[in-house]
Amino acid sequence: MSRPVSIVVAAALVAACSSGPRGGDTLVVFAASSLNDVFTALATDSESGVSADFSFAGSSTLATQIVNGAPANVFASADERQMEVVISASTNAGAPVVFATNSLVLAVERGNPRGVHALADIDEPGLLVALAAQQVPLGQYSREMLASAQVEVTPVTLEPDARSVLAKVEMGEVDVGIVYRTDAMSSDEVDFIDLDESRMLSIDYYVVALDRSDDEAQAFIDRLVGTDGQQVLLNAGFGLP
Amino acid sequence: MTSRRANGRTPIVIVVLGAVACLVFALPLVALLVRVPWRSVGSILTSAAALEALWLSIVTSVVTTLLALGIGVPLAWLLARTHFFGKTFVRAVCTLSMVLPPVVAGVALLATYGRRGIIGSPLEAVFGLRLPFTMPAVVIAQLFVAMPFLVLTVESAFNSADQTVEDAARTLGASALYTFVHVNLPQARSSIIAGAVLTWARALGEFGATITFAGNFPGTTRTLPIATYLSLESDLGEALAMSMMLVVVSLTVLIAMRARFLPTLGESR
Numbered sequence A: 001m002s003r004p005v006s007i008v009v010a011a012a013l014v015a016a017c018s019s020g021p022r023g024g025d026t027l028v029v030f031a032a033s034s035l036n037d038v039f040t041a042l043a044t045d046s047e048s049g050v051s052a053d054f055s056f057a058g059s060s061t062l063a064t065q066i067v068n069g070a071p072a073n074v075f076a077s078a079d080e081r082q083m084e085v086v087i088s089a090s091t092n093a094g095a096p097v098v099f100a101t102n103s104l105v106l107a108v109e110r111g112n113p114r115g116v117h118a119l120a121d122i123d124e125p126g127l128l129v130a131l132a133a134q135q136v137p138l139g140q141y142s143r144e145m146l147a148s149a150q151v152e153v154t155p156v157t158l159e160p161d162a163r164s165v166l167a168k169v170e171m172g173e174v175d176v177g178i179v180y181r182t183d184a185m186s187s188d189e190v191d192f193i194d195l196d197e198s199r200m201l202s203i204d205y206y207v208v209a210l211d212r213s214d215d216e217a218q219a220f221i222d223r224l225v226g227t228d229g230q231q232v233l234l235n236a237g238f239g240l241p
Numbered sequence B: 001m002t003s004r005r006a007n008g009r010t011p012i013v014i015v016v017l018g019a020v021a022c023l024v025f026a027l028p029l030v031a032l033l034v035r036v037p038w039r040s041v042g043s044i045l046t047s048a049a050a051l052e053a054l055w056l057s058i059v060t061s062v063v064t065t066l067l068a069l070g071i072g073v074p075l076a077w078l079l080a081r082t083h084f085f086g087k088t089f090v091r092a093v094c095t096l097s098m099v100l101p102p103v104v105a106g107v108a109l110l111a112t113y114g115r116r117g118i119i120g121s122p123l124e125a126v127f128g129l130r131l132p133f134t135m136p137a138v139v140i141a142q143l144f145v146a147m148p149f150l151v152l153t154v155e156s157a158f159n160s161a162d163q164t165v166e167d168a169a170r171t172l173g174a175s176a177l178y179t180f181v182h183v184n185l186p187q188a189r190s191s192i193i194a195g196a197v198l199t200w201a202r203a204l205g206e207f208g209a210t211i212t213f214a215g216n217f218p219g220t221t222r223t224l225p226i227a228t229y230l231s232l233e234s235d236l237g238e239a240l241a242m243s244m245m246l247v248v249v250s251l252t253v254l255i256a257m258r259a260r261f262l263p264t265l266g267e268s269r
Helices: A003-017 A033-044 A059-067 A080-088 A119-123 A137-148 A162-170 A181-185 A196-200 A215-225 A227-235 B012-035 B038-045 B048-081 B087-098 B102-113 B120-127 B135-160 B163-171 B176-187 B189-205 B208-213 B224-234 B236-260 B262-268
Strands: A027-032 A052-057 A074-077 A097-102 A104-109 A129-132 A157-159 A176-180 A190-194 A203-209
Touching (some): A033 A052, A033 A162, A052 A059, A059 A074, A059 A080, A080 A203, A097 A215, A097 A227, A104 A137, A104 A162, A104 A181, A104 A196, A129 A137, A129 A162, A137 A196, A162 A181, A162 A190, B012 B236, B038 B048, B048 B087, B048 B135, B048 B176, B048 B189, B048 B224, B048 B236, B102 B120, B102 B135, B135 B176, B135 B189, B135 B208, B176 B189, B189 B224, B189 B236, B208 B224, B224 B236
Parallel strands (some): A027 A052, A027 A074, A129 A157, A129 A176
Antiparallel strands (some): A104 A176, A104 A190
């Protein structure tokens, strides 16, 4: 491509991509997938007047997008490391706060046909177990918990995310999957068993205003850590910090 | 770009539009090469995990291609040479997986061969066989998604082949099967190879149906595209290096095959 042509193409691309943060004054919130239900519920409750456009994806995907210039006003991450990635690349972000916690559970088919009641039960031969891959936070948490509980298990599959683990349980392809409590609660097809062993993990959710002088972003965060927000989070299966 | 047209210049409009089309493909590839961390490529690609994934990808995609040849060529012949009620519908069904989102294909395969599936459930009850999360499941996923490329390519070759040769063989007393093996197959040879290469390339890159149906476990079902996708979560450089390996392997085979076989395909039409 000749130089003038490439400049025109580049300019067109930039113009197409940067309709700017706050086009039409709507708050843009980038949030981890697991927050989908909660944030949508918070936004549709019109009392507080918080309206926002949401983009839900894995925390690492969102962090990559924000660092590369995506027009987000608020970032809610399920992973401390990804929050650090965003903060360290930003000059005027506010201070991140923990607004919720999550825990790990054993998801089993409804009715628990294999009689799984504790983490130690899942090393039973013949029991098909799905874990998340170690490349994603859920997979790391699961390994950490299994190691510290000294439970050795050979999974049949290492799924790319929590929803995929859950889907394998829902379809009956595996007997047990380790997922976040909130994912298990969102499904009608599975039962779940809370795990004491999960307490050693601090699975914290962070939120930050990407411009610390942005009042609207701050209002959203205030609502999240306020009574209403915390109640919605509790109902969805999250823990409070 | 040199013009091979005998008379007149190549219309500039067509050159420009064609170049834009070419850029659609070329730009992302170039961008990929620019971002690849060349210094660490060697150590990433010779790591045990990457080699294991590459080996699994090669083995499964080759098995898939052989299976596709074994059953896809007969299917192509049936579609090209026989007439039966609902043939248009059958052809649509046999090529639908080309346009189906691969994840949906994976769910469909689970519904078929999974523990609760219409085939998988009796299979486990009678033979104790379980397909999901196994290497055969990877092959089934690839076959489902990739075989249409072979079927369509070979069917069109059977359609356009010179039928007088076949008629002559039959007149001289050759059976239909003998004619298929000794006349139809040789006539369609280059298309069969071209279709097989396309099928292989598609199978090599298969991701969505595989991870949904076969899952992901190192050495059993973690193919190179799955390993690449997962490393995207943790190490962009590793993901880029593995993507490059897929691109290089596929591109090499496609170019080699094109030079060797595809020109004759063009002439035979």
